Amino acid sequence: MFDTNLFAGSLDLVLGALTGLVFGFLLVRGGVSRFETIVGQFLLRDFTVVKVMGTAVVVGGLGIYALHAAGLVENLHVKSAFLPGNALGGAIFGVGMATLGYCPGTGVAALGEGARDARWGLLGMLAGAVVYAEVHTPLSRALTGTFGESELGKATLASLTGWSPFVFLVPAALLAAVVFVWLERRERRAGA
Numbered sequence: 204m205f206d207t208n209l210f211a212g213s214l215d216l217v218l219g220a221l222t223g224l225v226f227g228f229l230l231v232r233g234g235v236s237r238f239e240t241i242v243g244q245f246l247l248r249d250f251t252v253v254k255v256m257g258t259a260v261v262v263g264g265l266g267i268y269a270l271h272a273a274g275l276v277e278n279l280h281v282k283s284a285f286l287p288g289n290a291l292g293g294a295i296f297g298v299g300m301a302t303l304g305y306c307p308g309t310g311v312a313a314l315g316e317g318a319r320d321a322r323w324g325l326l327g328m329l330a331g332a333v334v335y336a337e338v339h340t341p342l343s344r345a346l347t348g349t350f351g352e353s354e355l356g357k358a359t360l361a362s363l364t365g366w367s368p369f370v371f372l373v374p375a376a377l378l379a380a381v382v383f384v385w386l387e388r389r390e391r392r393a394g395a
Contacts, residue, residue, distance in 0.1 A: 226308070227308075227311065227312045227315055230255075230308060230309055230312040231312050231315075231316060233251065233255045234251050235251055235252055235255050235309050235312075236305075236309045236312035236313045236315075236316055236318075237313070238304035238305065238313070238318070238320065239304075240252060241300065241304045241305060241306075241309065242301070242304050245301050248393075249390075250386045250389075250390065253382075253386065254383055254386065257379045257382070257383070258379070258383075260375075260379075261372070261375055261376045261379050264368070264372045264375070265369075265372050265376065267279070268368045268369065268372060281357040281358075281359060282357070283354055283355070283356055283357055284354065284355040284356070284357075284358050285343075285346070285354045285355075286350075286354075286355065287346045287349070287350045288342075288343060288346055291346070295331075299327070299328075299331070303320075303323075303324040303327070304320070304324075305321055305324050307328055310324045310325050310328065311325065
């Protein structure tokens with residue numbers, strides 16, 4: 204079983220660093236560390252980001268639930284879903300990503316590639332993290348006061364329905380494959 208304390212020793216730090224390097228390498232190889240790719244997604248011209256993120260969601264979901272079913276992962280650490288907070292955070296994230304052309308992961312990968320514009324974005328992300336840390340508690344109270352208790356708790360589709368997670372993941376994988384093939388054909392026709 205995996206240790207729940209991720210920073211228990213130097214081996215965990217080394218494995219984390221190696222995982223980060225592999226992740227960054229894959230972002231660069233996948234082309235999602237380029238400003239043009241991210242902005243092309245928002246303009247509905249380049250669907251590389253959808254394909255990479257869709258693959259990550261499906262493979263990650265299947266992988267983590269398979270590990271959980273095999274007993275190799277003891278607990279799934281699901282965050283509580285507070286819908287107004289998630290919507291506000293998603294809107295801020297989306298505006299920042301559309302403006303900068305990077306998300307935090309692709310911004311770091313772009314910086315590693317030498318993209319100068321990523322420097323300013325990463326400084327903005329750090330400043331945003333500081334502001335978030337300062338306003339999180341009062342903002343959460345204000346949202347709760349305005350919208351009431353909109354928290355779903357640690358909800359997943361499987362926990363809400365009582366069904367196996369694979370009932371959702373297998374069709375999601377098949378749907379992703381169909382969408383990816385359709386997007387590839389669409390991009391080829393548009394390129395021709």
